[in-house]
Structures are given as structure tokens and as C-alpha cells.
Amino acid sequence: MGILQNILEQVINGLRSGSIYALIALGYTMVYGIAKMINFAHGDIIMVGAYALYVGITLLHLPIVAAVLFSIAVCTILGVVIERVAYKPLRSAPPLAVLITAIGVSFLLQSLSLLIFGATPIPQASIVTFEGIKIGGVSISGITIVTLIVTTICMIVLTWFIHKTKMGSAMRAVSEDKGAAELMGIDVNKTISLTFAIGSALAAIAGILYVCQYQSLRPTLGAMPGIKAFVAAVLGGIGSVPGAMLGGVILGLIESLSKAYISTELSDAIVFGILVLVLLVKPSGLLGKIRKEKV
Amino acid sequence: MKNKKIDKQLIKNIAIIVVVYAVVAGLLYGGFLTRQFRSLLVPVCINVILAVSLNLTTGFLGELTLGHAGFMSVGAYTGALITMNLNLPLVVEFPIALIAGGLMASLFGVIIGVPVLRLHGDYLAIVTLAFGEIIKSLINAMSVTNGAMGLSGIELHANYKHFTFVFILTILTIFAIKNMVNSRQGRAVCSIRDNYIAAEAVGIPVSKFKVMAFVVAAFFAGIAGVIYGHNVGTLKPTTFDYNKSIEILVIVVLGGMGSIKGSIIAAVILTILPEVLRGADEFRMLLYAIVLIAMMIFNSSQLKERILANDIVAKFTKVKKEA
Amino acid sequence: MALLEVKNLGISFGGLRAVDDFNISIEKGCLYGLIGPNGAGKTTVFNMLTGEYLPTDGSILLNGKNLVGKNPAQICQSGIARTFQNIRLFSKMTVLDNVKVALHNEFNYSLASGILHLNKYKKTEKAMDERALEILEVFDMKEQANTLSSNLPYGQQRKLEIARALATNPQLLLLDEPAAGMNPNETAELMDTIRLIRDKFDITILLIEHDMKLVTGICEQLTVLNFGMVLTTGTPDVVLNDPEVITAYLGE
Structure with a gap:
């Protein structure tokens, strides 16, 4: 295999994991934009989505499409419930308290799935049976193609939703100025719930795509993609929807290329090094706005 | 008058320390402790040191740190490599290892201090998490630390037989942090934490003190790491992951952010409790999760204000009676 | 030479020119007022004087030394202290500790002597306590020294902010709407305190205020700011009878 093909394959791998990061990063960025908090439990919603798929297919014997919808529904409801129960009482609390609660929720989800499903990894076959294609010596797996198509569709729909619908403009208004939006008659609580619902649904899709790639379930499977997606959101500029998409793709490419050409062990260090670097050089990220406390 | 009050407090504290030590040492050296409890003594001390030092950054500086285990691992590996290579008598090499481990960890504290100068809040928390992960993957990739295999055969300079020494180190740490908090630097x-804009406006060089808090906290985390390595005898990079950092955070949150006494008590409870509830290791994480969420929601609810108000009233009447 | 000499000070936020060509000269010992309608840029001027904002152009000289480019902590150490429009106390600390934080640079001992509680620590802390109580006494707040600052009533919180600013031993004290939210009695008391501070501590004061009773009652010089520009400068009776000033406040 030629070097060019090799590089191309790594780029395509990077695009695949990058587009999954982008889906997850969208949840972080939307929630941050609207509720001004880092939803640390977001990564674990991915894990719940993956387990829900397993429950749907293996335990409930649902057809694949129904199992996918089941997983999305479970995550959407879970996202809204988490917001209502854990975050809503803390709307006026200091950010430190909210962040600690979010870490608590993340731990809660992980330990519950550990108690229910055990620590031993559960195998879960991919729901994508399509074999993949080979173009000019570069082979692209079926799951890669499906991932790229699904994430592209999600992003287009989301962008349309945010910019062209009434609920989308309500979301933008709340993220701009919560108080003013409320005075304009926007139901802030409903908008926040909606944001959590959309973010969690996207996380469920990401979880399904992720498990189809790695074909194994663990209670901690969401932690690493979650944190990396957060890095992607910061890289793109937290609060910015196109920024999350761009950041996710860039991060996936960097990770895939550094794994292939630098060192597998150090690829995590490189990813986190990028986070530190971005925050030092341009804390607002590639496409974000900076907010400074008013004196 | 105030001086007398401080002295009284000091005497009371010393009395408590002596009693605690006498009871634990009596049980230990008298052979009344089961093997399980004996093996818990040093870990309790380690967690006290970790929690009290984390409280400096999270409770007193008000910045959430999610990479405390990273500092601990730097200390642990530094200390272990020193005693494994020096082959001097314990009384010489262990103190050297402790100081070197602490200093190396505080050096990392300085490195983290650089982004800390420019960030706060959520972003800073994430950066500390990232630093913890970077440290972990560096240890994983280096040959001197033996990569993912880790180090083993570390001399057990800090097992239960050396409880007295570890206990003294713990007490020294508590006093150091407590005194620092009550000093001009601590203020x-x-x-x-309370208002960084106002702090700057009254002439506090904010950056300097943020870094100072991180460096001091890292130093003690490093010392805790050295003790840990010489207690367990083996080190693996995965021991010092994000979950370990959260475990320490849970102790600080349960004990009350900004309360040293609370950190000590919570460290003792949260170290012993999961071990007593044998076979409940899966419940350990659940317990941590519930502690975090419940404490935060409780803290910002009105219930706490009511209890606190009553408490203050109670204390006030007590003081009056005494006077 | 004037204590504070500000020349051609200006700042832009993006395309917005918030303050333009601002000049002010304050003599030592003066009680100076900066007034103007809401949004005129008064607090922005304060923020530039204290280093919160970096001016786009102009110079700020205190005793002939340039302050532009210094950070807030350095400016405080050079001799300018301030209070805030929205109170910024150290809410989880006692009244006494709030003042002691401000004494940080005047009383010094090393981290080591702090941790080891050496003799130097004990001596210095005692001196700090005495100095802090002395300052609190001026504001009649000695009794509340051990109260948590967030538990103080509003008027006293404002006073504590002034006390804390004084503790940094400034030459120039900037007060941002000190009487905001106070009732007439409290305002009258505040006026006495401000005069007392000037006389007793030999401090120059620049204040922003909307309460005209306070402004006419204690200020010796006024500068009026409107739309980020100086409208006029002079003694209160001249300035407040200026038709332009009246128009700026009341409209045509």
C-alpha cells in the first residue's frame, strides 16, 4: 500500500471519529450556550445510548430501526430528567456547585450501569451490515460511510432548526440574554429542556455510531469520547454550533494522524495539549465569542 | 484576649491529636486490629493529606481542580524511583524521597500555574483535568516509569508498622495548611475566591497567589503520593486517573469546601466506610455520586440556610453563657 | 503640580467610542465630583483610572508618574483605591478580614513565617488587627468586626467598602456612587464621613454621584460628562447653573 493511500485512510478514519466528536460536542456547546454550564454528564449519555441499543436489540428483540429510536428516546428523556432534577435547582448557584453536580451525575450514570450490566464488557455487533467500498486502493468501511452520512444529515437538520424555526430562534434568544428573552415571553425553562433533549438525542446517535465501530459495551465507554468532544467544543469556540462541528472534525483528524504517525500512547497527551494551548492562545476558540465580566 | 483564645484552641487541638494517636496506636501495637483495619490506617492518612491540600485550591481559592491525582502520581513515582535507586537506610532515603516527591509535584504545580493565571471557573477545571490526563499518558509512555506495567517492589517504608511517622506527617500537613489559611497569604x-476583581483593586497580586495555592497544594499531594507508593509497594499509571481525583473531590465536598476539620472527618469516613461495607465496591461510586449531587443541591437549598441560622443562634447563646 | 493629571483619555469598545478626549486635573486634598447622565461613561473613566480597562489613548499621571498599562493591583499600590457601584465585598470573610486583606501590602511577612507561626507572624498580625480596628472605628463599625460581611445591612456594606479602600493607604480615593440606595439620613451621615476621611487621612477624593444634595453639599469641583465627553468643569454653583448641563440632564 502506498504512503498516499495510507494517509488518505488515516484522514478518513479521522473524519469518522471527528464527526462523532462533533455530534457530541454539539450537545456541550448548545447546553453551554443556553444554560452557561458544562454538562459533564454528557459523555455518559453516549454510554446510555449504546446500552439502550443493546437492550433494544438483544433483550427486547426489537427490529433495528425500532431499537435505534428506542435508544434515542431513552437518552432524550434522560437528558431532560437530569436537567429538571439535578441542574434546575442550581440555576442561581455558583458555577462551581453546578459543575460538581454535573460530575456527580456523570458518576451516577456510570455506577448505575455498572450495577445493572456489570463491569465485564458486553459484545454488541454492529447494526451496519454494509461491507464498505474500495476506491483506488483506499478501503472505506461501511460504518465509516454511515457515520459520515448520518452526522452530515444531523448537522444540516440542526442548523436548519436553529435558524429557521420559532423554537430555534427562542434558543438563540435565550443564549444571548436569558432575562430579556423571558421578558419577550419566551418560556426559558421549556427552551432549556428542549436544548437538553436535542443534545441528548444527538449523544444517543453518537453512542450508537460509536458502539457500531468498537462493538463492545463498558460503563465507562462514554468518558473518553465525552472529554475529547469537550475539547472539540472548546477548540471550535464553546457556545458556537458551527464551531463544535469544525472543532470535532479537526480534533478527529489530529487524533487519527498523531496515533498513526507519532505515538499511540501519546495521542491523548497531544489532544489535551491542544486544549491547553487553545485556552492559552485563544480562549474563545476558533469561532467563539469572548465574554468578560463587567466591572 | 484574642491571643489567649488562640492558645486555648491550640491546646485543645493538641489534646485531640494526642488522644487520637494514643487510641489508634494502642489498638495497633496492642494487636487489637484486624488485618483489614491495620491496612487502612495509612490510606486514611493519605486521604487526609490529599483532601486537606485539595481544599486549599478548591475550598479556599475557589477553583475546582480535577487533576489532583496527577500531582499525587508525580510524587509517587519520584519518591519510588529515589528509594529504589538509593539503597540507603530508611531514615535517610525516605525523607529524601518525601521532599523530592513534594518538590517535583510542586514543579508541576508551577507548570499548571501558567494557564491558571489566565483562566478561571469551568475552563480552569477542564485544564486541570487535561493536565492530569497528560501526566498519566506521559508516565504511560516513559521507560523510566516502566510504562503501563508500572513499578513494583518499592520498599514498604510507609506500611502500618511506620504508622507513627505517617501520622506525624499528616498532622504537620494539616497544621501547615491551616496556618497558611490563617496567614496574610491565606487571606x-x-x-x-470571594471576589477577584475587588482583590485586585485592593492591591492583591491575584496571579501570584493563585499559583502559590496550586504549588502548595501540589507539594502536599506529592508527599501523599510518596507515602502511597511506599505503602502499597506497586505503582501503575491507571491508579492516578480522573476517578482518583474525583474521589478526593468527593471528600472535600462532603467535608465542606473551605473546612479543614470537615475534610479530615470526611476523609476518615469515606476511606473506612467502603471497606466496612465489604463486597460493596460497586456501590462505592454510587455513594460518591449521591454525595456530590446531594451536597450541592442541599447547599443551595433553603434548608441549609435554616439549619445554619439555627446553628449560629445556638453558638451565639453558648458564647453568651460562657461570657 | 496637581495630584492627578488626566490628558486626552479615550477608549473604544469595538466601534463604540465610550469616552473621548477626557481631561481632568485634581489638586491634592480636593473633593472632586464626576457627574453626568446614565451611560455618560463615568464608571468607564474609573475603570481606566484603576487599570481595569486599558485606555485606547491618553495619559494618566499620578504625582507625575504614568499609570497607563499598569494592572489594578499595581495601580492600587501606586496610591489609587476605589469602591464599586455594585458592592464587591469578600462575602465569606469577616468585616475585620475584609479590611485586613487591604492591609496586605503594608504589613509583610513571608509564607514560611505564616505557616510556622513564627514570632514575626504574631507581631505583624497583632499590628494588622490594631490598624484594621482603628480604620473600622472611623466608620463606627468596630462592634461588627467579627460579623460576616455578607450579613451586614446594605448601608454598612457600602461603608465597609470605603473602609477597605482606605486601608490600602491611598492618596486618591475613587467612590463610585457611594450614596446609591441610601436613605436621606444615611446619606447625610455619609457626607460627614467623606469629609472626615479627607480631613483626617489627608486624602484626595473623586466621586461619582447622582444624589445632587450630596454633590452640592460636599464637592468643591465638578466635571460633567455627557456622551463620553467633558461638557464642563468648574465649581458646583457655576456648573449646575450652566444651561448646557441642565439640558443634558433634563432634555430640551
Whole structure:
């Protein structure tokens, strides 16, 4: 295999994991934009989505499409419930308290799935049976193609939703100025719930795509993609929807290329090094706005 | 008058320390402790040191740190490599290892201090998490630390037989942090937590004190790491992951952010409790999760204000009676 | 030479020119007022004087030394202290500790002597306590020294902010709407305190205020700011009878 093909394959791998990061990063960025908090439990919603798929297919014997919808529904409801129960009482609390609660929720989800499903990894076959294609010596797996198509569709729909619908403009208004939006008659609580619902649904899709790639379930499977997606959101500029998409793709490419050409062990260090670097050089990220406390 | 009050407090504290030590040492050296409890003594001390030092950054400086285990691992590996290579008598090499481990960890504290100068809040928390992960993957990739295999055969300079020494180290740590908090430097740190704009406006060099808090906290985390390595005898990079950092955070949150006494009590409870509830290791994480969420929601609910108000009233009447 | 000499000070936020060509000269010992309608840029001027904002152009000289480019902590150490429009106390600390934080640079001992509680620590802390109580006494707040600052009533919180600013031993004290939210009695008391501070501590004061009773009652010089520009400068009776000033406040 030629070097060019090799590089191309790594780029395509990077695009695949990058587009999954982008889906997850969208949840972080939307929630941050609207509720001004880092939803640390977001990564674990991915894990719940993956387990829900397993429950749907293996335990409930649902057809694949129904199992996918089941997983999305479970995550959407879970996202809204988490917001209502854990975050809503803390709307006026200091950010430190909210962040600690979010870490608590993340731990809660992980330990519950550990108690229910055990620590031993559960195998879960991919729901994508399509074999993949080979173009000019570069082979692209079926799951890669499906991932790229699904994430592209999600992003287009989301962008349309945010910019062209009434609920989308309500979301933008709340993220701009919560108080003013409320005075304009926007139901802030409903908008926040909606944001959590959309973010969690996207996380469920990401979880399904992720498990189809790695074909194994663990209670901690969401932690690493979650944190990396957060890095992607910061890289793109937290609060910015196109920024999350761009950041996710860039991060996936960097990770895939550094794994292939630098060192597998150090690829995590490189990813986190990028986070530190971005925050030092341009804390607002590639496409974000900076907010400074008013004196 | 105030001086007398401080002295009284000091005497009371010393009395408590002596009693605690006498009871634990009596049980230990008298052979009344089961093997399980004996093996818990040093870990309790380690967690006390970790929690008290984390409280400096999270409770007093007000910045959430999610990479405390990273500092601990730097200390642990530094200390272990020193005693494994020096082959001097314990009384010489262990103190060297402790100081070197602490200093190396505080050096990392300085490195983290650089982004800390420019960030706060959520972003800073994430950066500390990232630093913890970077440290972990560096240890994983280096040959001197033996990569993912880790180090083994570390001399057990800090097992239960050396409880007295570890206990003294713990007490020294508590006093150091407590005294620092009550000093001019500590006040500067707390003022940054309460309102960093006002702190700057009254002439506090905010950056300097933020870094100072991180460096001091890292130093003690490093010492805790050295003790840990010489207690367990083996080190693996995965021991010092994000979950370990959260475990320490849970102790600080349960004990009350900004309360040293609370950190000590919570460290004792949260170290012993999961071990007593044998076979409940899966419930350990659940317990941590519930502690975090419940404490935060409780803290910002009105219930706490009511209890606190009553408490203050109770204390007030007590003081009056005494007077 | 004037104590504070500000020349051609200006700042832009993006395309917005918030303050333009601002000049002010304050003599030592003066009680100076900066007034103007809401949004005129008064607090922005304060923020530039204290280093919160970096001016786009102009110079700020205190005793002939340039302050532009210094950070807030350095400016405080050079001799300018301030209070805030929205109170910024160290809410989880006692009244006494709030003042002691401000004494940080005047009383010094090393971290080591702090941790080891050496003799130097004990001596210095005692001196700090005495100095802090002395300052609190001026504001009649000695009794509340051990109260948590967030538990103080509003008027006293404002006073504590002034006390804390004084503790940094400034030459120039900037007060941002000190009487905001106070009732007439409290305002009258505040006026006495401000005069007392000037006389007793030999401090120059620049204040922003909307309460005209306070402004006419204690200020010796006024500068009026409107739309980020100086409208006029002079003694209160001249300035407040200026038709332009009246128009700026009341409209045509």
C-alpha cells in the first residue's frame, strides 16, 4: 500500500471519529450556550445510548430501526430528567456547585450501569451490515460511510432548526440574554429542556455510531469520547454550533494522524495539549465569542 | 484576649491529636486490629493529606481542580524511583524521597500555574483535568516509569508498622495548611475566591497567589503520593486517573469546601466506610455520586440556610453563657 | 503640580467610542465630583483610572508618574483605591478580614513565617488587627468586626467598602456612587464621613454621584460628562447653573 493511500485512510478514519466528536460536542456547546454550564454528564449519555441499543436489540428483540429510536428516546428523556432534577435547582448557584453536580451525575450514570450490566464488557455487533467500498486502493468501511452520512444529515437538520424555526430562534434568544428573552415571553425553562433533549438525542446517535465501530459495551465507554468532544467544543469556540462541528472534525483528524504517525500512547497527551494551548492562545476558540465580566 | 483564645484552641487541638494517636496506636501495637483495619490506617492518612491540600485550591481559592491525582502520581513515582535507586537506610532515603516527591509535584504545580493565571471557573477545571490526563499518558509512555506495567517492589517504608511517622506527617500537613489559611497569604487566597476583581483593586497580586495555592497544594499531594507508593509497594499509571481525583473531590465536598476539620472527618469516613461495607465496591461510586449531587443541591437549598441560622443562634447563646 | 493629571483619555469598545478626549486635573486634598447622565461613561473613566480597562489613548499621571498599562493591583499600590457601584465585598470573610486583606501590602511577612507561626507572624498580625480596628472605628463599625460581611445591612456594606479602600493607604480615593440606595439620613451621615476621611487621612477624593444634595453639599469641583465627553468643569454653583448641563440632564 502506498504512503498516499495510507494517509488518505488515516484522514478518513479521522473524519469518522471527528464527526462523532462533533455530534457530541454539539450537545456541550448548545447546553453551554443556553444554560452557561458544562454538562459533564454528557459523555455518559453516549454510554446510555449504546446500552439502550443493546437492550433494544438483544433483550427486547426489537427490529433495528425500532431499537435505534428506542435508544434515542431513552437518552432524550434522560437528558431532560437530569436537567429538571439535578441542574434546575442550581440555576442561581455558583458555577462551581453546578459543575460538581454535573460530575456527580456523570458518576451516577456510570455506577448505575455498572450495577445493572456489570463491569465485564458486553459484545454488541454492529447494526451496519454494509461491507464498505474500495476506491483506488483506499478501503472505506461501511460504518465509516454511515457515520459520515448520518452526522452530515444531523448537522444540516440542526442548523436548519436553529435558524429557521420559532423554537430555534427562542434558543438563540435565550443564549444571548436569558432575562430579556423571558421578558419577550419566551418560556426559558421549556427552551432549556428542549436544548437538553436535542443534545441528548444527538449523544444517543453518537453512542450508537460509536458502539457500531468498537462493538463492545463498558460503563465507562462514554468518558473518553465525552472529554475529547469537550475539547472539540472548546477548540471550535464553546457556545458556537458551527464551531463544535469544525472543532470535532479537526480534533478527529489530529487524533487519527498523531496515533498513526507519532505515538499511540501519546495521542491523548497531544489532544489535551491542544486544549491547553487553545485556552492559552485563544480562549474563545476558533469561532467563539469572548465574554468578560463587567466591572 | 484574642491571643489567649488562640492558645486555648491550640491546646485543645493538641489534646485531640494526642488522644487520637494514643487510641489508634494502642489498638495497633496492642494487636487489637484486624488485618483489614491495620491496612487502612495509612490510606486514611493519605486521604487526609490529599483532601486537606485539595481544599486549599478548591475550598479556599475557589477553583475546582480535577487533576489532583496527577500531582499525587508525580510524587509517587519520584519518591519510588529515589528509594529504589538509593539503597540507603530508611531514615535517610525516605525523607529524601518525601521532599523530592513534594518538590517535583510542586514543579508541576508551577507548570499548571501558567494557564491558571489566565483562566478561571469551568475552563480552569477542564485544564486541570487535561493536565492530569497528560501526566498519566506521559508516565504511560516513559521507560523510566516502566510504562503501563508500572513499578513494583518499592520498599514498604510507609506500611502500618511506620504508622507513627505517617501520622506525624499528616498532622504537620494539616497544621501547615491551616496556618497558611490563617496567614496574610491565606487571606489573599480567600479574597480571590470571594471576589477577584475587588482583590485586585485592593492591591492583591491575584496571579501570584493563585499559583502559590496550586504549588502548595501540589507539594502536599506529592508527599501523599510518596507515602502511597511506599505503602502499597506497586505503582501503575491507571491508579492516578480522573476517578482518583474525583474521589478526593468527593471528600472535600462532603467535608465542606473551605473546612479543614470537615475534610479530615470526611476523609476518615469515606476511606473506612467502603471497606466496612465489604463486597460493596460497586456501590462505592454510587455513594460518591449521591454525595456530590446531594451536597450541592442541599447547599443551595433553603434548608441549609435554616439549619445554619439555627446553628449560629445556638453558638451565639453558648458564647453568651460562657461570657 | 496637581495630584492627578488626566490628558486626552479615550477608549473604544469595538466601534463604540465610550469616552473621548477626557481631561481632568485634581489638586491634592480636593473633593472632586464626576457627574453626568446614565451611560455618560463615568464608571468607564474609573475603570481606566484603576487599570481595569486599558485606555485606547491618553495619559494618566499620578504625582507625575504614568499609570497607563499598569494592572489594578499595581495601580492600587501606586496610591489609587476605589469602591464599586455594585458592592464587591469578600462575602465569606469577616468585616475585620475584609479590611485586613487591604492591609496586605503594608504589613509583610513571608509564607514560611505564616505557616510556622513564627514570632514575626504574631507581631505583624497583632499590628494588622490594631490598624484594621482603628480604620473600622472611623466608620463606627468596630462592634461588627467579627460579623460576616455578607450579613451586614446594605448601608454598612457600602461603608465597609470605603473602609477597605482606605486601608490600602491611598492618596486618591475613587467612590463610585457611594450614596446609591441610601436613605436621606444615611446619606447625610455619609457626607460627614467623606469629609472626615479627607480631613483626617489627608486624602484626595473623586466621586461619582447622582444624589445632587450630596454633590452640592460636599464637592468643591465638578466635571460633567455627557456622551463620553467633558461638557464642563468648574465649581458646583457655576456648573449646575450652566444651561448646557441642565439640558443634558433634563432634555430640551
